[in-house]
Amino acid sequence: MGTNGWYDTDTGNTLSILVRSKDFNVVLDAGGGLHKLDRYADLSKPTVIMLSHHHLDHLIGLHQLARFRFKDKVTVVGIMGTHAALHDLLRDPYSVPLGLIPYNIEVLEVREGVHERPFTFHSRLLFHSSPCLGYRLELDGRTIAFCTDTGPCKNTLELARNVDLLITESAFRTGERSDLWPHLTPEDALEIKKESRAKRLVLTHFDAYKYPTLRDREEIEERYPGQLMVSKDDMIVKL
Template structure:
């Protein structure tokens, strides 16, 4: 899309940036893309409860769930607090409908059919979809089925890949992205072959291979990065390797 057609002002707000569990460094995983016509929430960790601080709830809202580990879904318990006037569309991989039915129900929480707004669930096969904005989903490398997403809207490309080891699909999804949001569950040099996650060097390797314009790190392992200062040190350590590196924190907003 030409620069003349691009709509300035699209933002990404990091609502929860921790992996595994809440800690003084932040809530579990959730982020918000605020576009011209839609609010798009990425995953539903406990950070999702803060979404109403940043949205009017007057636009259609989409929630994309990468997978069903609890640090990405435990915030579904808080959906009943919202008043999405144009409804909520929950999107995820094939099987999402059944997984939601097992998790968002009595006696655990208020079922989706009882929340005070309309909810639809859309299962996405791997590949390209028009929802009406364009989204591509592909499998990542994780112990359970997990999907990464590439969003194309307002003349921009935002890619979201969390809970993954290094794999070709991350590069495919992030090709030429204006912003790649990916995980940083491990510290520099750390490896976790039995439970794949990325360290900052691998995240930068993906961004460079994909020729992404900017890279934002999130999903910091709560048991690994125990202080905000440990996260912030990554920017000083790696910004020369990837200029403009974003090390996310809860409540941070960036322009896209």
């Protein structure tokens, strides 16, 4: 739904990915792309929104929650402190307050580990400028790893081990590095895929300043044909 990092541009909205499973709508991060959710999701199913961390480009779309008409439970999964962060964001005068949204929202704060509710998933801390969780999901007999925002770290390898699909970021261009604000390059992501033996790799969260056009993304696929896919808003990947 949204594939940009940092801010919305003509190339796309900020990060939000929908995983459609038999029993759930699973939303990975809630950036600006979240406004498209009712185009693609069956809102009669339970919806699980999994937040990696609290930077605005990963949760700013939550201010749109009041317009959706979910018919089943909504669960927001996130790192410790997520409940307080949502109350800070979703309150007067900035947005419709969380308590006035016209359906039930459960906030589930998690630490590192294996969790069985609302479905089986693993969570591990990533390497970023603020606390950030990566996830490994087990849905409909498939495994998906979602690792953003992060620099290279051991936990990305553990989450991605032998998964059917690795979704990770490429905020940096080739050769860039920052210990103060860690992110991945395309080559970092490919190395994670190789070491973890992930079957498929999709890159997302392209820094809107560093990748100002879709052509900038397409050049990555041309450089590494058959080894990865670069995401674009509204792209569908089947497992």
